Amino acid sequence: MQSITTTLDLRQFVSRHRQAERPIGFVPTMGALHHGHMALVDRCRADNDVTIVSVFVNPTQFGPSEDFDAYPRDLERDLALCRAHGVDAVFHPGVEEMYPEPLLTVVEVADLSTILIGEQRPGHFRGVATVVTKLLNLVEPDRAYFGEKDFQQLAVVRRVALDLSMRTSIVGVPTVREADGLAASSRNVRLTPDERKAAPAIYEGMQAAVRLSARGERDTVLLLNAVRSRLAREPSIALLSCDLRDSATLDPLDRVMNRPAVLLVTARLGSVVLIDQVELHPDAIREGSAA
Numbered sequence: 001m002q003s004i005t006t007t008l009d010l011r012q013f014v015s016r017h018r019q020a021e022r023p024i025g026f027v028p029t030m031g032a033l034h035h036g037h038m039a040l041v042d043r044c045r046a047d048n049d050v051t052i053v054s055v056f057v058n059p060t061q062f063g064p065s066e067d068f069d070a071y072p073r074d075l076e077r078d079l080a081l082c083r084a085h086g087v088d089a090v091f092h093p094g095v096e097e098m099y100p101e102p103l104l105t106v107v108e109v110a111d112l113s114t115i116l117i118g119e120q121r122p123g124h125f126r127g128v129a130t131v132v133t134k135l136l137n138l139v140e141p142d143r144a145y146f147g148e149k150d151f152q153q154l155a156v157v158r159r160v161a162l163d164l165s166m167r168t169s170i171v172g173v174p175t176v177r178e179a180d181g182l183a184a185s186s187r188n189v190r191l192t193p194d195e196r197k198a199a200p201a202i203y204e205g206m207q208a209a210v211r212l213s214a215r216g217e218r219d220t221v222l223l224l225n226a227v228r229s230r231l232a233r234e235p236s237i238a239l240l241s242c243d244l245r246d247s248a249t250l251d252p253l254d255r256v257m258n259r260p261a262v263l264l265v266t267a268r269l270g271s272v273v274l275i276d277q278v279e280l281h282p283d284a285i286r287e288g289s290a291a
């Protein structure tokens with residue numbers, strides 16, 4: 001496995017494989033890898049001849065009072081995990097390598113970037129869309145893999161690829177969970193033992209809504225209340241947002257695929273913000289009644 005830190009070496013690695021006409025898959029991450037990331041890597045390896053992973057904690061997607069400094073980092077462990085999973089190259093640039101000059105050019109996905117998480121994290125999706133564009137321009141992969149846990153991010157990235165006529169197919173991978181239902185996340189390691197014990201309530205609340213929806217409940221308020229009332233029993237969890245959306249309003253490509261409604265939750269435990277999403281019955285939202 002190659003460990004690459006410069007864009008020049010990355011381009012050379014890519015061009016060798018491109019000349020050999022080997023399909024290239026790409027998994028962008030911020031490191032502190034866990035089994036959720038590895039599901040993306042395994043899927044990438046199954047679909048492509050060459051798998052490239054990037055590990056870059058991108059400063060431009062963090063707000064001034066967010067956890068950029070506290071974000072977990074463990075490059076040696078990340079490299080070992082990637083090696084064990086048969087990754088061909090890991091690109092782990094420093095900040096100066098990715099941003100040699102202050103940016104004058106950014107990628108802004110209108111509308112999608114300012115709703116939901118974009119409301120709580122102004123500028124976040126501009127940072128994500130811009131760095132993903134830079135990474136996709138460097139690697140020019142055939143396919144790039146993103147987790148459905150970050151559902152809005154996946155929608156934003158799909159839109160960037162579509163609008164900017166990129167050659168890359170964007171592939172969404174289902175959320176990987178811990179045994180107790182908590183979505184695997186790099187930030188989970190920052191939870192205190194008590195917060196970690198409480199955290200599965202997020203998924204339990206979402207499952208209560210899933211069960212109601214499966215029994216035919218179509219009242220958005222009642223479905224969202226199922227989440228709220230489960231989390232109200234956990235004093236260490238502050239529910240930041242709970243939304244039910246027709247997935248097509250977030251992701252125009254879903255309209256074609258006729259995918260279900262999506263329930264999105266953001267919650268804070270101490271200093272850690274976690275997000276999760278589950279799918280509900282396609283009719284969970286009546287026409288035009290987004291929560």
Ligand SMILES: Nc1ncnc2c1ncn2[C@@H]1O[C@H](COP(=O)(O)OP(=O)(O)OP(=O)(O)O)[C@@H](O)[C@H]1O
Pocket residue numbers: 028029030031036037039040145146147148149150173174175176177183184185186187188
């Ligand atoms: N549990 C998971 N299941 C599937 N994909 C995941 C999971 N966790 C992360 N991913 C995906 O891995 C990619 C890299 O994510 P990132 O490095 O930000 O990790 P993360 O665990 O989401 O971290 P964070 O603590 O920022 O939420 C993203 O496409 C993300 O959606």
Ligand SMILES: CC(C)(CO)[C@@H](O)C(=O)[O-]
Pocket residue numbers: 028029030056058061128131132150153
């Ligand atoms: C897509 C990404 C690697 C861009 O920095 C990041 O937002 C992430 O890890 O989800």
Ligand code: BAL
Pocket residue numbers: 061062150153
């Ligand atoms: N996985 C999303 C990246 C972030 O929270 O900044």
